Amino acid sequence: xxxxxxxxxxxxxxxxxxxxxxxxxxxxxxxxxxxxxxxxxxxxxxxxxxxxxxxxxxxxxxxxxxxxxxxxxxxxxxxxxxxxxxxxxxxxxxxxxxxxxxxxxxxxxxxxxxxxxxxxxxxxxxxxxxxxxxxxxxxxxxxxxxxxxxxxxxxxxxxxxxxxxxxxxxxxxxxxxxxxxxxxxxxxxxxxxxxxxxxxxxxxxxxxxxxxxxxxxxxxxxxxxxxxxxxxxxxxxxxxxxxxxxxxxxxxxxxxxxxxxxxxxxxxxxxxxxxxxxxxxxxxxxxxxxxxxxxxxxxxxxxxxxxxxxxxxxxxxxxxxxxxxxxxxxxxxxxxxxxxxxxxxxxxxxxxxxxxxxxxxxxxxxxxxxxxxxxxxxxxxxxxxxxxxxxxxxxxxxxxxxxxxxxxxxxxxxxxxxxxxxxxxxxxxxxxxxxxxxxxxxxxxxxxxxxxxxxxxxxxxxxxxxxxxxxxxxxxxxxxxxxxxxxxxxxxxxxxxxxxxxxxxxxxxxxxxxxxxxxxxxxxxxxxxxxxxxxxxxxxxxxxxxxxxxxxxxxxxxxxxxxxxxxxxxxxxxxxxxxxxxxxxxxxxxxxxxxxxxxxxxxxxxxxxxxxxxxxxxxxxxxxxxxxxxxxxxxxxxxxxxxxxxxxxxxxxxxxxxx
Amino acid sequence: xxxxxxxxxxxxxxxxxxxxxxxxxxxxxxxxxxxxxxxxxxxxxxxxxxxxxxxxxxxxxxxxxxxxxxxxxxxxxxxxxxxxxxxxxxxxxxxxxxxxxxxxxxxxxxxxxxxxxxxxxxxxxxxxxxxxxxxxxxxxxxxxxxxxxxxxxxxxxxxxxxxxxxxxxxxxxxxxx
Numbered sequence: 001x002x003x004x005x006x007x008x009x010x011x012x013x014x015x016x017x018x019x020x021x022x023x024x025x026x027x028x029x030x031x032x033x034x035x036x037x038x039x040x041x042x043x044x045x046x047x048x049x050x051x052x053x054x055x056x057x058x059x060x061x062x063x064x065x066x067x068x069x070x071x072x073x074x075x076x077x078x079x080x081x082x083x084x085x086x087x088x089x090x091x092x093x094x095x096x097x098x099x100x101x102x103x104x105x106x107x108x109x110x111x112x113x114x115x116x117x118x119x120x121x122x123x124x125x126x127x128x129x130x131x132x133x134x135x136x137x138x139x140x141x142x143x144x145x146x147x148x149x150x151x152x153x154x155x156x157x158x159x160x161x162x163x164x165x166x167x168x169x170x171x172x173x174x175x176x177x178x179x180x181x182x183x184x185x186x187x188x189x190x191x192x193x194x195x196x197x198x199x200x201x202x203x204x205x206x207x208x209x210x211x212x213x214x215x216x217x218x219x220x221x222x223x224x225x226x227x228x229x230x231x232x233x234x235x236x237x238x239x240x241x242x243x244x245x246x247x248x249x250x251x252x253x254x255x256x257x258x259x260x261x262x263x264x265x266x267x268x269x270x271x272x273x274x275x276x277x278x279x280x281x282x283x284x285x286x287x288x289x290x291x292x293x294x295x296x297x298x299x300x301x302x303x304x305x306x307x308x309x310x311x312x313x314x315x316x317x318x319x320x321x322x323x324x325x326x327x328x329x330x331x332x333x334x335x336x337x338x339x340x341x342x343x344x345x346x347x348x349x350x351x352x353x354x355x356x357x358x359x360x361x362x363x364x365x366x367x368x369x370x371x372x373x374x375x376x377x378x379x380x381x382x383x384x385x386x387x388x389x390x391x392x393x394x395x396x397x398x399x400x401x402x403x404x405x406x407x408x409x410x411x412x413x414x415x416x417x418x419x420x421x422x423x424x425x426x427x428x429x430x431x432x433x434x435x436x437x438x439x440x441x442x443x444x445x446x447x448x449x450x451x452x453x454x455x456x457x458x459x460x461x462x463x464x465x466x467x468x469x470x471x472x473x474x475x476x477x478x479x480x481x482x483x484x485x486x487x488x489x490x491x492x493x494x495x496x497x498x499x500x501x502x503x504x505x506x507x508x509x510x511x512x513x514x515x516x517x518x519x520x521x522x523x524x525x526x527x528x529x530x531x532x533x534x535x536x537x538x539x540x541x542x543x544x545x546x547x548x549x550x551x552x553x554x555x556x557x558x559x560x561x562x563x564x565x566x567x568x569x570x571x572x573x574x575x576x577x578x579x580x581x582x583x584x585x586x587x588x589x590x591x592x593x594x595x596x597x598x599x600x601x602x603x604x605x606x607x608x609x610x611x612x613x614x615x616x617x618x619x620x621x622x623x624x625x626x627x628x629x630x631x632x633x634x635x636x637x638x639x640x641x642x643x644x645x646x647x648x649x650x651x652x653x654x655x656x657x658x659x
Numbered sequence: 660x661x662x663x664x665x666x667x668x669x670x671x672x673x674x675x676x677x678x679x680x681x682x683x684x685x686x687x688x689x690x691x692x693x694x695x696x697x698x699x700x701x702x703x704x705x706x707x708x709x710x711x712x713x714x715x716x717x718x719x720x721x722x723x724x725x726x727x728x729x730x731x732x733x734x735x736x737x738x739x740x741x742x743x744x745x746x747x748x749x750x751x752x753x754x755x756x757x758x759x760x761x762x763x764x765x766x767x768x769x770x771x772x773x774x775x776x777x778x779x780x781x782x783x784x785x786x787x788x789x790x791x792x793x794x795x796x797x798x799x800x801x802x803x804x805x806x807x808x809x810x811x812x813x814x815x816x817x818x819x820x821x822x823x824x825x826x827x828x829x830x831x832x833x834x835x836x
Binding site: 233237240277280281295311312315318319322323327329331370373376378388519521523604 | 668671675731818
């Protein structure tokens with residue numbers, strides 16, 4: 001019964017999405033308030049219907065109702081409850097339903113919170129959002145229905161892919177989808193603005209929070225995914241430029257560009273068509289990612305079981321939304337009047353530079369990701385594009401961007417003072433140079449590139465701190481004044497500072513971990529010791545243990561620093577009988593500066609085991625930095641200037657604020 | 660202003676064409692084309708990794724049953740499979756390496772730190788020879804028989820299972836003939 005309720009609810013949501021996608025758009029065109037009035041209630045009821053469908057599917061998973069085909073294929077009675085729930089989105093159909101739920105949630109939020117939007121703009125935004133809903137719900141119902149029954153139903157399910165039975169990956173998809181789908185808001189706003197033929201600073205102020213929320217979620221989602229790759233795949237690395245990783249990184253790059261260009265539009269009423277184009281492309285790249293992952297044109301650990309019929313459907317959606325959006329853009333964008341002018345050396349100029357580098361790196365990653373596929377499609381044979389391509393192209397694009405970041409943040413709007421900005425950053429420059437010199441001479445290899453990268457990290461962190469220091473006025477104000485300045489400094493300023501600071505932390509983490517990683521692979525017998533980076537690791541042997549739905553060979557290692565024992569590590573090789581597959585669980589000891597990372601390999605014939613030990617310095621900073629970056633996004637999001645409905649207060653307009 | 664639209668149309672058309680190719684009964688990309696199976700190895704001459712002596716060419720592969728392994732120091736799965744290659748080499752299997760798009764110093768460090776299971780290694784700096792072999796991902800391993808014909812192709816890292824269930828039985832079978 002419950003799956004049928006879900007089935008019914010999703011069909012109802014389909015009808016409501018059609019209503020939401022047609023009547024309000026027609027009403028906005030004909031200036032008919034009654035039709036416009038359909039928008040918000042349709043969004044509300046669509047959300048309720050999708051929520052019911054989602055809950056029904058969740059109940060089926062929790063109760064292990066194997067008469068539902070999807071549950072039988074992806075669940076198992078022995079699976080822990082957490083993974084029964086997360087198993088709902090651990091498969092193609094269920095994850096599509098989650099996607100639609102988030103889409104409907106965003107629609108609901110615009111309907112409920114966007115009451116101060118001009119009614120025609122709100123109707124159009126909700127209308128476009130409704131059309132996206134129509135496309136995706138149709139995709140779900142006609143090609144990927146999660147509620148199909150099985151008759152006769154099996155006694156036991158075939159289980160969830162063990163790689164996905166993991167806390168990091170359990171919450172990776174929801175955050176990722178919040179990001180992907182969040183960009184649909186920017187898209188809907190862009191299309192609505194093109195229909196209205198009007199883009200102004202107010203529009204940018206409405207779009208920014210949605211973009212910021214999407215970007216923050218996407219940041220968390222990507223970080224979770226890379227963290228998972230780090231500890232679950234057991235390769236000691238955390239980013240592999242895998243096409244599916246790139247598919248999530250592409251919208252992030254465009255989203256970052258969009259955040260910065262929307263700022264220019266909001267403050268200076270210019271860069272209009274560019275911002276609109278970015279809004280369309282950011283969602284377009286989310287759709288592209290969906291297509292790559294679900295159509296079966298790529299093979300990767302992440303890809304869902306696929307069939308080409310679905311691929312065609314997603315391709316059609318991609319064509320309608322991205323192609324349609326860009327066609328509208330082609331006709332309407334020339335009508336947008338550009339506002340304020342600015343000198344090349346100015347905050348606007350710096351943000352344009354930022355966009356230039358971000359979109360170029362987007363193009364480079366896109367080319368590297370699609371090239372093998374495009375070449376094969378035209379019969380050019382199989383090639384693969386690996387990490388060397390991305391390292392050789394992406395990194396050089398990032399270096400100038402990161403160097404320019406603190407300088408740009410110090411520029412004034414309209415006309416900036418480059419010498420002045422540089423002068424105020426002398427301390428950061430000095431810090432950067434000393435870090436470069438120190439790391440060049442302290443490192444045995446005397447390699448210059450890592451030293452420069454670390455210098456950039458110091459430049460970013462010190463530069464950001466200096467900027468804050470100056471904005472608060474530590475050097476020239478009395479302590480009482482400082483306190484009130486601290487309080488009145490907009491949250492968005494804090495957000496920018498935290499996000500830019502975190503970039504420095506991430507750069508440091510990436511550089512140090514990739515250059516000074518120590519790796520030891522050997523056969524160890526119980527009782528043997530290996531020294532790695534000043535630690536002694538003793539291997540105590542392997543025992544068999546039984547988990548809830550797996551059996552495991554668990555190695556036991558003790559880590560000593562000098563004579564003091566600092567950790568016990570138990571890497572595992574797990575075998576999941578239901579799914580007939582196995583996973584590697586790396587054991588990691590972290591002290592927030594470095595990780596000792598142990599992987600248990602295969603046994604040899606003489607009671608020895610292949611073990612892989614890594615010393616990964618500063619790896620924790622990569623995820624620490626990503627968390628900081630997301631925190632920066634949240635801080636910015638909590639700024640009252642961005643909260644919908646808050647009027648612009650005088651202080652917010654006058655003080656120099658950034659993202 | 661129309662350029663972004665046209666770009667999307669072109670990309671979609673290519674995607675569509677590709678989907679049509681991989682559609683039902685069409686080109687299978689998950690198991691990868693095995694067009695090379697039972698064909699002679701492509702003709703090639705590869706220089707040694709800079710600073711080393713060996714180098715590899717197609718005539719080396721006609722002197723007996725051998726494994727050809729395509730690897731790179733920057734490829735994490737190559738590190739994962741490396742102990743198994745060492746084990747196969749210890750058991751007397753002739754393994755030849757194609758070092759794919761690597762920096763000589765990195766490749767050298769990889770072999771110095773982890774051990775060198777290869778009889779000879781050719782450096783495919785441009786990736787041209789790997790294209791002739793139809794390399795799709797790395798690592799990849801081919802089993803080549805006495806007459807220089809490719810008998811098996813494995814994509815991805817070698818594991819215990821792959822050795823026990825595929826490589827060893829096939830090697831035994833080829834040698835017996």
